[in-house]
Amino acid sequence: MERTIAYVALFAALIAALGFMPRIDLVAGVPITLQSFGVMLAGTVLGARRGALAVLVFVGLIALGLPLLSGGANLWTVLYTPRIGYVIGFPVAAYVTGWLTERLTGLPLGAAAALASIGGGMMALYAIGIPVAAYMNEFTLQETAMGALAFLPGDLVKAGAAGLVTGQLARMRPGAVLSRTT
Amino acid sequence: MSEFSHGIELQFASVTLGGKPVLEDLTLRLTEARIGVLGRNGSGKTTLLRLMAGLIAPDRGQVRVDGVDPFRNRKATLAALGILFQNPDHQILFPTVEEELAFGLVQQGLTPEEAAGRVAALLVAEGRAHWAKVPVSTLSQGQRHYLCLMTVLLMQPRTILLDEPLAGLDLPTQARLARRFAALPQRLVTITHDPAVLAGADRVLWLEAGRIVADGPPGEVVPAFTAEMDLIGAQDADADLAG
Amino acid sequence: MLTPTSPVESPYSRWPAGVKLALVAGLGMVIGALSHVALLAMALALVWLTFLPVGRAEAARLPLRLRPLWPFILVIGGWHILRGTPDVGLAVILRMLIMVAAATLLLLTTRFDALLATFSTLFRPFERLGLPVERIALALAMAVRFIPVLSQRAADLALAWRARSARNPRHRLLTPLALSALDEAERSAEALRARSASV
Numbered sequence: 296m297e298r299t300i301a302y303v304a305l306f307a308a309l310i311a312a313l314g315f316m317p318r319i320d321l322v323a324g325v326p327i328t329l330q331s332f333g334v335m336l337a338g339t340v341l342g343a344r345r346g347a348l349a350v351l352v353f354v355g356l357i358a359l360g361l362p363l364l365s366g367g368a369n370l371w372t373v374l375y376t377p378r379i380g381y382v383i384g385f386p387v388a389a390y391v392t393g394w395l396t397e398r399l400t401g402l403p404l405g406a407a408a409a410l411a412s413i414g415g416g417m418m419a420l421y422a423i424g425i426p427v428a429a430y431m432n433e434f435t436l437q438e439t440a441m442g443a444l445a446f447l448p449g450d451l452v453k454a455g456a457a458g459l460v461t462g463q464l465a466r467m468r469p470g471a472v473l474s475r476t477t
Numbered sequence: 478m479s480e481f482s483h484g485i486e487l488q489f490a491s492v493t494l495g496g497k498p499v500l501e502d503l504t505l506r507l508t509e510a511r512i513g514v515l516g517r518n519g520s521g522k523t524t525l526l527r528l529m530a531g532l533i534a535p536d537r538g539q540v541r542v543d544g545v546d547p548f549r550n551r552k553a554t555l556a557a558l559g560i561l562f563q564n565p566d567h568q569i570l571f572p573t574v575e576e577e578l579a580f581g582l583v584q585q586g587l588t589p590e591e592a593a594g595r596v597a598a599l600l601v602a603e604g605r606a607h608w609a610k611v612p613v614s615t616l617s618q619g620q621r622h623y624l625c626l627m628t629v630l631l632m633q634p635r636t637i638l639l640d641e642p643l644a645g646l647d648l649p650t651q652a653r654l655a656r657r658f659a660a661l662p663q664r665l666v667t668i669t670h671d672p673a674v675l676a677g678a679d680r681v682l683w684l685e686a687g688r689i690v691a692d693g694p695p696g697e698v699v700p701a702f703t704a705e706m707d708l709i710g711a712q713d714a715d716a717d718l719a720g
Numbered sequence: 721m722l723t724p725t726s727p728v729e730s731p732y733s734r735w736p737a738g739v740k741l742a743l744v745a746g747l748g749m750v751i752g753a754l755s756h757v758a759l760l761a762m763a764l765a766l767v768w769l770t771f772l773p774v775g776r777a778e779a780a781r782l783p784l785r786l787r788p789l790w791p792f793i794l795v796i797g798g799w800h801i802l803r804g805t806p807d808v809g810l811a812v813i814l815r816m817l818i819m820v821a822a823a824t825l826l827l828l829t830t831r832f833d834a835l836l837a838t839f840s841t842l843f844r845p846f847e848r849l850g851l852p853v854e855r856i857a858l859a860l861a862m863a864v865r866f867i868p869v870l871s872q873r874a875a876d877l878a879l880a881w882r883a884r885s886a887r888n889p890r891h892r893l894l895t896p897l898a899l900s901a902l903d904e905a906e907r908s909a910e911a912l913r914a915r916s917a918s919v
Contacts, residue, residue: 296855297909297910297912297913297916298905298906298909300855300858300859300862300909300912301862301905301906301908301909301912302902302905302909303859304858304859304860304862304863304866304905304908305862305863305866305870305901305902305904305905305908306901306905307859307860307863308862308863308864308865308866308867308869308870308901309870309897309898309901311863311867311870311871312867312870312871312873312874312897313874313897315871315874316874329894332894336898340898340902348859352856352859352860352863353863355839355856355860356860356863356864358839359832359835359836359839359860360823360826360827360830360832360835361832361864363867366788367788368788369823369827371744371819371820371822371823371826371827372819372820372823372824374748374819374823375748375751375752375815375816375818375819375820376789376792376816376820377792377796431812432796432812433800433805433808433809433811433812434799434800438799438803442795442799456891456894459891459895460894460895460898463895464895464898464899464902467899468899468902468903471902471905471906527910530914531913532910532913532914551913551916551917552917555915555916555917559914559915560914562911562914566869567907567908567910567911568911568914569865569911570861570862570865570908570911570912570915571861571862571865572861572864572865576861580915580916581915581916584915584916584917585917586917612868613865614865614868614869628915632915
């Protein structure tokens, strides 16, 4: 129990800390933020239940007004912006990512984690984020989905990075990658 | 408090970590007021501390603190024993001083209101009432050590385990903390690689490769330990890679 | 870094956090149902006026606080103009501005611990349904404690990188940062066990 609380709290803190990190230039000129990478990693490392809990704790922190979303926003300041759908989708994204990581046991962990991140951190996240953003902006689903295409390359790179980092963590701290140990 | 306190007992306790034996068949009965455990890095002394504190369970054998199993009976252990970690940053769990202080009291069964009252009283008694709402991240290293000691003392354990209590502190802070430790009514078990810290001890144990190699008053154990360390230091020991 | 606001003393500071929260949530529902641009513009003006009791300086600073929203305004407004629905675009943008302004006022006049207490009270009834409210509160507090620790770790890693490289640190810092989170988690699990009976 102590371990669950500690891992959940530390991954919520990690997702917040990633939001403070300077944006990384993926290809020159196209900045990507790392917060959704943190959400993927919560799933691939902690597994479905604990990963989703960690993201829920993060959402709890921004609901309390802490400016932890990248760019210094909190839940209330994104409430009526298109971002709200993605924030609501974060816990689900972590859950699906973790669920897939736990089940893709036939693959090496790094590959499984990258695929799971595409399934959870991208497909599940878009499935919630796009309709909500469309509703908020009064655009059609197609229009919003077209707009979301701009994030596709960055998110793919993040999913790849989540796979890579998960694989490295498993080699360095085998007991700490809870998605594959319990 | 001494009539309830029968100290720390180990019977044939062994700990294996990652397939390697770290502590082997330790049998000990610690009842003195000031006890030191001396050992090099990797001798198993931190594992011994974790074992005595009930943070880990022995693979074989038994551990008892004032008659209770510290791993299984957490509630009773909280009243029996507190630990001061070597690095305060590994001990502090909460964002503000008052939350950090109150947590252990609530775990001991106090209501949040009672705990808040005890915390406020302690901070006033220590002349640090203005610390209550301060974020722990703004405290200096010495202040964080002090906060950790307050946290442990507030829970009023009968025994306190100290892990390298003075390592990495500047000299005035070391002197202040050492004075504070010396005045405590509790039984203190100090774990260290530095024999100088154990000058006032009643009993010193020398731990090497998970076994006790010497056990007695500091006047006997410390000179033998120092001579051995000098001998090892003269060799080019750093070239060895730990397995 | 983590104080959302430095609460300004104002008449609103004495209002219970729960009341203010309910007002902001209520406002959100009302403007969600409104689509008339003039009404929404009036609502924005009203929210701006409610800043006055806090002080003229804060009221004057509101446009500055709303400035980070410009990319959304550009994209949403631009696309709605292109597809021939400029009034809908304006309504969407106004709703966004109203909510951000109202949320800013709430946080400007409410302390973090007051909001935390409100949330705990709000969720207390769910405890009977099996929601571990106390453990969640514990995890929230621990997360707040470790955010500056991990941010500092990220900054230190970037420095260590620059000390030995002319290029900007990139993805290679992510693994050591995540590793720090895992190690801190193990250590704080131990520290938690050292002081707790049965969490």
